[in-house]
Amino acid sequence: MSDNKPLQHVVLIGFMGTGKSTVGKQLARRLGCSTCDVDAEIVKREGEEIASIFSSRGENAFRAAETEALEAVLSTRDTLVVATGGGAVLAPANRELMMKNGFVVALTADPEQLIARVSQDPDRPLLEGNVRERVYKLLEDRKHAYDFAHLTIDTTTLAVEEVVERIAQAMI
Numbered sequence: 156m157s158d159n160k161p162l163q164h165v166v167l168i169g170f171m172g173t174g175k176s177t178v179g180k181q182l183a184r185r186l187g188c189s190t191c192d193v194d195a196e197i198v199k200r201e202g203e204e205i206a207s208i209f210s211s212r213g214e215n216a217f218r219a220a221e222t223e224a225l226e227a228v229l230s231t232r233d234t235l236v237v238a239t240g241g242g243a244v245l246a247p248a249n250r251e252l253m254m255k256n257g258f259v260v261a262l263t264a265d266p267e268q269l270i271a272r273v274s275q276d277p278d279r280p281l282l283e284g285n286v287r288e289r290v291y292k293l294l295e296d297r298k299h300a301y302d303f304a305h306l307t308i309d310t311t312t313l314a315v316e317e318v319v320e321r322i323a324q325a326m327i
């Protein structure tokens with residue numbers, strides 16, 4: 156890669172429970188590159204768990220840390236498959252950064268499928284309380300938040316391998 160060429164990562168976006176991290180790991184294996192999970196990067200950089208950042212410093216502090224982590228990850232020289240958090244697309248500057256530095260893939264799934272998936276992993280501060288209500292409310296709030304992607308894949312009925320294959324084929 157020449158010094159002037161924009162970095163071409165694969166950036167996975169999508170609502171909580173769409174499978175970004177799982178797909179990210181398998182896609183990286185398929186493409187022969189590394190993967191990076193922005194949430195994990197935030198925890199590493201801040202020395203604090205996501206839920207703890209939300210409760211001790213609030214969502215705005217989390218979003219600031221998320222933008223910093225995203226900038227750091229996307230400026231990595233080696234090509235990465237980057238799994239972002241579901242709200243990383245909310246800041247217009249983040250969306251611009253993703254589009255400029257990568258092939259952006261949005262993963263979607265039916266609401267009930269999302270609810271089933273996130274219920275197995277309750278460690279999400281924005282879903283505290285009534286998970287079903289929270290998911291429907293946030294889906295409404297974020298109706299068009301993921302529309303800017305280069306490619307969108309509905310994962311509702313697809314195995315992880317199929318999702319990976321579709322992304323890999325789209326990149327040829």
Ligand code: S3P
Pocket residue numbers: 169170171172175194205239240241242243279280281
């Ligand atoms: C969030 C999604 C989470 C995490 C944080 C906020 C969101 O990541 O970044 O809890 O705003 O949608 P996942 O999408 O990986 O669950």
